[in-house]
């Protein structure tokens with residue numbers, strides 16, 4: 001009997017969060033939920049705590065429980081920031097902070113198969129979703145492959161620009177994802193407290209001719225990003 005009530009309460013809350021309420025909307029009070037489902041307030045509190053641990057709701061003391069914004073999930077498909085946001089129903093945006101031509105240096109040069117003195121285009125962009133800062137991106141492109149890139153506007157997708165104006169399609173990438181902590185300057189740009197957790201994604205992307213075209217360091221807000229990776233267990237058992 002009690003299990004059924006628990007179940008009903010759980011599926012009701014799930015439905016509220018996933019379908020009926022928008023992010024930042026308030027859930028019914030503990031007391032109302034307890035009354036409606038004929039369970040104790042402690043039971044309701046436990047159910048809400050669990051949802052809070054799963055980051056599906058958040059609580060504001062004295063104000064109630066609210067629907068959390070879902071974390072943006074990135075798959076391992078080679079997508080652009082704009083693709084990722086649109087898939088979530090959000091409008092991607094970009095504020096260009098730096099656009100310059102500089103020598104590649106040792107690390108970027110190595111990644112792009114250039115000598116350290118070769119020119120690269122460096123872009124620093126704050127990427128937004130529905131106007132909210134999500135990620136800071138430093139992108140380096142081999143200048144020889146993208147002549148006059150700096151003369152073009154960068155308000156939209158870089159990958160679209162590469163495809164439409166340079167016939168460069170990025171088809172694969174080597175990518176690493178690491179946990180990091182935001183320094184004060186980056187935290188300010190992302191509008192989160194200093195030393196908040198973040199994800200550092202480093203990518204070297206190759207085009208349809210397998211040329212390394214882009215080296216990028218993207219710092220994503222840890223509270224809004226999750227990476228989803230499909231892994232497959234090998235079918236061989238190692239004996240043959």
Ligand code: GLP
Pocket residue numbers: 079080081082083092137139156157158159160201203214215216217218
């Ligand atoms: C992602 C990648 C970057 C890439 C960017 C392009 O964020 N981590 O390496 O530069 O997408 O996104 P867009 O085409 O929206 O500019």
